[in-house]
Amino acid sequence: MSITTTTHLNFRGDARAALDFYHSVFGGNVAAVTYKDAGTAQNPDEADWVMWGQVIADNGFHVMAYDAPSHTPWNQGENAVFVSVRGDDTGEITALWEKLAAGSIVVRPLEPAQWAPLYGMLKDPFGVVWVLDVAALYTG
Template sequence: MAVKSVTHLNFRGDARAALEFYQSVFGGHLAVVTYKDAGNVRDAAGADQVMWGQVLADNGFHVMAYDVPSGLPWNQGENAFFLSVRGETTQEITAYWERLSAGATVLQPLAPAQWAPLYGMLRDGFGVVWVLDVVSEY
């Protein structure tokens, strides 16, 4: 039996925009269910927010996200997690980096590292920290 782990991101009203952005970077299919779609509206202002959403791409990229309802506490925190994307070629990782870096803060420029042919870290416009690298044989 196989187990698959998928990163699930929590937002406060930005989940749809974040998922659309990640789809533009990695491709794939975007699926979104709002609180209204699910018949689970507790606050009219949040009816069109994302209750469940994901981007799933043929290249293996998969991320899920939702908007934390306004009645629940939420704090994005600082360095609570990193989302890691590992590719097989420098061309692949460079292309993702160039698209993800739109509106981002570069924390570690994309460059060769002792442990990888290419490594970089950035915080995107939604506050998510991404680590991108090329897989190497240790």
């Protein structure tokens, strides 16, 4: 038996834009089901919000997202979750960083760190904090 974990991001009306942005960065396929599609829209203003969505790419990237409807509690929070993208190719991580950085706030520039050949942190236009790094070889 095996399991996988997937980052699931929660928004309030921005899930479709966020999924489209992540798709533009990582490629792959984007899918979204709205509350209207599912026949579960309780608020007509939220009918086109995403009830379930995901981006999944051949390179292993997978993120899910939805829009929390107004009748449920939601708070974006501060530093509640980081999405970590780790690779072994400096060029690939740099290219992803450059795409994610568009419109984002750089918390820590992508550069060599004591613990990794490259490490950087940013907050994207949707308030999600991303950590990108190139995996270091660990010896023990």
